[in-house]
Amino acid sequence: MVLGYILTGVGIGGMIPAAIYLSNLSFSNGRALLLVLFLACCVLTAAGLLCIIFSVIKKRNQDALYRITHTGKDGMPLDICPKCGINITKNTQICPKCGTKIMNGKEME
Numbered sequence: 001m002v003l004g005y006i007l008t009g010v011g012i013g014g015m016i017p018a019a020i021y022l023s024n025l026s027f028s029n030g031r032a033l034l035l036v037l038f039l040a041c042c043v044l045t046a047a048g049l050l051c052i053i054f055s056v057i058k059k060r061n062q063d064a065l066y067r068i069t070h071t072g073k074d075g076m077p078l079d080i081c082p083k084c085g086i087n088i089t090k091n092t093q094i095c096p097k098c099g100t101k102i103m104n105g106k107e108m109e
């Protein structure tokens with residue numbers, strides 16, 4: 001995620017001045033070099049954006065997977081207090097926040 005932002009930042013940061021110099025410069029050797037630099041920055045930006053997109057998709061998949069693996073047969077979350085919603089472990093019997101007695105992820109009256 002952070003790598004994606006850095007790559008995108010560097011890519012855009014290098015692309016803009018390269019594009020400005022490219023439009024002002026008439027020197028053929030300098031132009032070729034700047035064109036390569038500009039394209040490199042384009043690739044860097046694209047790679048950065050792909051990194052961000054990939055990490056967002058990965059995070060979503062992890063969240064979805066977490067929800068599936070941490071949900072009981074009746075659709076109740078297994079490791080969340082049914083009363084106050086605080087995160088608890090599966091073996092917790094009394095919620096540390098609201099004091100609800102929990103048995104197998106269900107609230108006991």
Ligand SMILES: [Zn+2]
Pocket residue numbers: 081082083084085086095096097098099100
């Ligand atoms: Zn609670």
